[in-house]
Amino acid sequence: MIRIAVDALGGDRAPEEVVAGAGEAASEEIRPILFGPAGLDTQGLELVETTQAIGMDEKPADAVKAKPDSSLVAACRAVGEDKADAVVSAGNTGAMLAACFLELRRLPGVARPAIAVVIPSEKPSVLIDAGANADARPEHLLQFGYMGSVFAEEVLGATNPEVRLLSIGEEAEKGNQLTLEAHDLLAAAEGLRFTGNTESRDLLRGAADVVVCDGFTGNVVLKLMEGTIVTVLDALREEITASRRGRVGGLLIRPAARGMRSRLDPDTYGGAYLLGLRGLAVIAHGNSSRLAVANAIRLAARGVEHDVVGRLAQRLPERVLASARSESPRQAR
């Protein structure tokens, strides 16, 4: 049984959708453990009672410090204390990062944990960092490359994963100061199949198994992709329903449109891994539905099953770890 600590109060639609999602994910292999207030209707799932809650808009570091018995912090701590195998929260992302730093701690030598998201392209690829480090240095991007590579291999089943650096031109000499320097580090890295820069226009076409960038760029990319997909489909619906001919056609294509929408829907993956820690954490979308929560829990379970944390600890080369000065992390605020 894989034990997943679930922050029952995390997300815009908590606790109802979180509890329902946990119920959906519960199976012979997966045992969700809810963290939330006494009296919560858990639909028969196990509950660890907590007395505090962190709001979506609270200042992350302050909130985590002030509320050690919040559902979010307690769920993270359960993993640190080996009472759960992974933690899932759709709550305050910054607080989740801060709590994970505190309760799970970094793998030896990892300078900056990073958020790895699976992009729903036809050939799935991992975008890393999708928002943990708003400012990053070239050597951090190198570590992200290794972490993404292990993730693509272990979780997505990619063989000898191809790693690319997100930049503003495919040529090595195109980019900003950060990507120019990161390019050189990645190109010289051993045990990494780095094939150069990729441009953002190719992201949804499956640019590579792993696409590396700083957390600011990654977060902008992720939200832009989601927003653009929704806007394009909405605009198309509007155009279609403006004429009778279009409306009839719209009815006929509805199943096809739904199929695509669900493939591109962020809920399909449910969440993102926070990699580089001694325990596994999955951060779900703030607006997660029960489907998204269930998928986030399954994603966490898959990570446990494939021992992503153990693999990372083994596979990140010693030299790389040493090269990134260990320092106090500066997260997205």
Added chain:
Amino acid sequence: MIRIAVDALGGDRAPEEVVAGAGEAASEEIRPILFGPAGLDTQGLELVETTQAIGMDEKPADAVKAKPDSSLVAACRAVGEDKADAVVSAGNTGAMLAACFLELRRLPGVARPAIAVVIPSEKPSVLIDAGANADARPEHLLQFGYMGSVFAEEVLGATNPEVRLLSIGEEAEKGNQLTLEAHDLLAAAEGLRFTGNTESRDLLRGAADVVVCDGFTGNVVLKLMEGTIVTVLDALREEITASRRGRVGGLLIRPAARGMRSRLDPDTYGGAYLLGLRGLAVIAHGNSSRLAVANAIRLAARGVEHDVVGRLAQRLPERVLASARSESPRQAR
């Protein structure tokens, strides 16, 4: 008559599509002047003969220095020497930036010219900088805000344009070091209606009249938006044509889909202004069709008509200009 210098050898589809586009744009108000080799079939348009050509992949600064009589550089020079009112090229973007710096020179006090692109949202908005400055400082972003504001007012007809900063959260305290500092400068700026941060997910919904960012982020955003729109529509077509029901529906919605595709098509705007110079330059997509070239020429003419350069010179407040140390520019390479 507005005289537009057109680089006949610029772009992947030059010279045929460029000449054809110039022909389409020619009117009683607009007089395109082609710059290209002797013997070029100009379809009756005026030709200024040049003897050199800059390839799409040449190193910008070197190419501009080595080829002063290239079609691209000569077209820029024509504006600097007041033999044309604006220049349009679909050629090597970096070379265009370098040639404009050299031949048009910066407006007094402008530290960094920037690329302003109109995003095809329902309420059009200006994204600035879309790629001229891969690395930028907070005071540059402040100048971009002013330039974008003048552009939105003069060219898009926005009244008291709303300016936002692209970041990874709407709250002032979310972002990277650059945006955090830029936010403070923008918030304190006089004569600018700054309303805070915007997230990328809202860009295509018309987040604001002006969206400010550094050139790396802007370029990633622009290419991602283009790539995502194309990928979503292609994926939808594939899903639709996979069933007979879908194929029939697809035929019925075709006019609607075409309408939207053309609205979102970058060719509809044709090009981007390079702002902050003493002359007007429009940079068109490398892959420009005749339609894109024609629209880029019309865009340039509209800028001349509205005296965008003169307005910028008048409206950029003295203090702002003084605050940004004038320096040798570092462009996207």
